[in-house]
Amino acid sequence: MRTALVLGGSIAGLMAARVLSDHAERVVIVDADDLDTDGARPGVPQLAHLHVLLDMGGTQLQRWLPGLIGELVDDGAVLSDWDRMWQYLDGARKVSVSGRQLLGATRPFIESRVRRRVLARENVTVVRGRVDGLRFTGNRVSGAYYLPLGADRDGREELAGDLVVDATGRASRLGAWLEAAGWQAPPLERMRIDLGYATALFGRGTELPGVTTAQCLSSAPAAGQPPEDTAAMSEVEGGRWMVVLANYADRRPTRDPEEFLTRCGKLGAEPFQEVAARCEMLGEVVVHSVADSRRRDFRRLDRFPAGLVAVGDAVAAFNPVYGQGMASATLHASCLSAFLRSGESLQEPAWGYFRRVRVVVDAAWQLSTLGDLAQPHVTGPYPPGYRFASWYSERFLAATVTDPEVNQVFVDVVNMREHPRLLTRPSTVLRVAKALTGRRRAG
Ligand SMILES: Cc1cc2nc3c(=O)[nH]c(=O)nc-3n(C[C@H](O)[C@H](O)[C@H](O)COP(=O)(O)OP(=O)(O)OC[C@H]3O[C@@H](n4cnc5c(N)ncnc54)[C@H](O)[C@@H]3O)c2cc1C
The missing domain is CATH 3.50.50.60 (FAD/NAD(P)-binding domain)
Known part of the structure; x- marks a missing residue:
């Protein structure tokens, strides 16, 4: 050529x-x-x-x-193993997994x-x-x-x-x-998602030793309830935290710094509360909207x-x-x-x-x-088998909190190392069932 x-x-x-x-x-x-x-x-x-x-x-x-x-990494990006990535679902910290890495750095x-x-x-x-x-x-x-x-x-x-x-x-x-x-x-x-994003940088101090990245997710909201904020943060070059809040429709975060800090403080995940309470915000909150996935x-x-x-x-x-x-x-x-x-x-x-x-x-x-369709304001298109997929995915996600094998599958699929079909492999389904039965007994 x-x-x-x-x-x-x-x-x-x-x-x-x-x-x-x-x-x-x-x-x-x-x-x-x-x-x-x-x-x-x-x-x-x-x-x-x-x-x-x-x-x-x-x-x-x-x-x-x-x-x-x-x-x-030599220039300042932060490469971390997954055990320095703290993941939360509905306020509960998930078990750690190993063998995967995440790079924290700004996109530019x-x-x-x-x-x-x-x-x-x-x-x-x-x-x-x-x-x-x-x-x-x-x-x-x-x-x-x-x-x-x-x-x-x-x-x-x-x-x-x-x-x-x-x-x-x-x-x-x-x-x-x-x-x-x-x-x-x-x-x-196109799938209309009406997503709003807000990002802020903070100076990193001595807080949160052993954490380089955190993520805060919530289960799909109950009927009539608004979705909770989704949040992620990562240590990036220059000794800074980059924190993002996301939510949908009329719950989209704004560029108001006080609102940003209040919403971080209310998340059921310690790293976000710590950063909001102890770190200095650097510059302004930047917002972005995404109308659809396409x-x-x-x-x-x-x-x-x-x-x-x-x-x-x-x-x-x-x-x-x-x-x-x-x-x-x-x-x-x-x-x-x-x-x-x-x-x-x-x-x-x-x-x-x-x-x-x-x-x-x-x-x-x-x-x-699959995650987007669980939001109340998203109206499809629904793929064949969606009701079962959604029912199973709720149970699968619940099992990622306590079961290291299930969480490993989740992390591998989310990181695009494995195909999503791994989520419904018989051995995974069995493991999910066991994890949830164990939790019910313990509870
Ligand atoms: C808020 C937000 C957060 C995100 N977070 C993540 C994340 O955490 N991790 C992740 O992996 N991805 C993330 N993404 C997705 C990521 O930004 C995109 O997937 C990625 O930028 C796509 O790269 P691209 O090269 O295809 O397109 P783009 O990055 O959009 O680049 C398109 C390029 O084409 C040029 N261009 C466009 N039209 C013309 C034209 N007519 N003539 C000449 N040049 C043209 C533009 O100048 C630009 O340089 C995020 C996206 C958004 C919106």
Whole structure:
């Protein structure tokens, strides 16, 4: 392949570019933002929020950029074993599990190091500009049109590519670009979640020795009751805590710092109470809203141009509470690698890629939407078998509090190391039943 064109240079675009640099003479990344920054960027407004890197995300980053995790840690990121991750459900601290790691660092910090490593590859370059359409040659995509920084439509330019990768995130315009050229847009499935996020940084002192990360979850609310706050916190570079509160609909947290501290103090989880009571808030509370979880199902199309794939949030963007985004993006890069290595022709639609990526998307979607559907304001779509899945998942979650084996399964699935089917494996179901029977007897 002569040129691979990657539209969007955030985490998914960078990882795709890394993979493509092994297969193309030249890889060109086009992004509307100035990528030469370690700070905020308008193209990715969620950069200011806590971004935990799931265990699978760490493994995949390390696969494509060997030594990266060590470099992040040397620069100040906090890599912790799971026993330093305190998890709570309905105010009860869960049993510890082992063998998994979590990286605590701000998202710009992680991304800037990934970017540095990818752009250090000789055949990868960046062009600054806003992509506004695809170029077609017959039945294949052969490039993209873009507006360089400051140019109007008369200044539109084009870039050629033998393979074009859409990595423009959840608001991707790929469907519109395809339709404009007479192709079908991939069907877009949306689940309205109406989520609100608030994040604040705190100075870390001597409080909470032995804790680097904490998470506070609640069971689904009873009928007529509002959902409790979900919260997560992590130690990040620079000796700071990053704390996030999330809730839905009219319970969304605001940017009021007093409200933030009060809500942290009311959580049934000691680490949040400690930070709210003892640590100094640094800067302002930042908020963000996520209207829906969404996925584009390319496999449901009967026709698709050759020379085009999509990665990252452009394929599927989930409720961020589950922290699956960056790990998914790295797995999509691995799917792209497997596709390119399979020898399937680039002169045909990349069905082999979309088949692989669908496995990753289905697994992440299954997990995150099961939790979302339990919220009273979420109205579907409900998948077949939802009532049983929801009944079982409540019991499964209750068993994660006391049973180390069940919690290990939960942690492995949540970290995308295992497929969600592990949750209903007969040995897991048996273990859940035993844990709950034991609890009833003890109670
Ligand atoms: C509040 C919040 C918290 C989150 N927390 C976590 C977490 O804890 N852990 C986790 O793993 N994930 C988390 N996520 C998800 C994560 O942010 C995304 O999954 C991830 O950023 C997706 O990367 P991406 O590269 O696909 O898209 P994006 O990061 O959205 O990047 C898209 C890129 O495309 C560029 N672009 C867009 N349109 C154009 C165009 N027309 N022309 C040129 N360039 C364009 C943008 O400038 C940007 O650089 C969170 C998300 C949110 C909203």
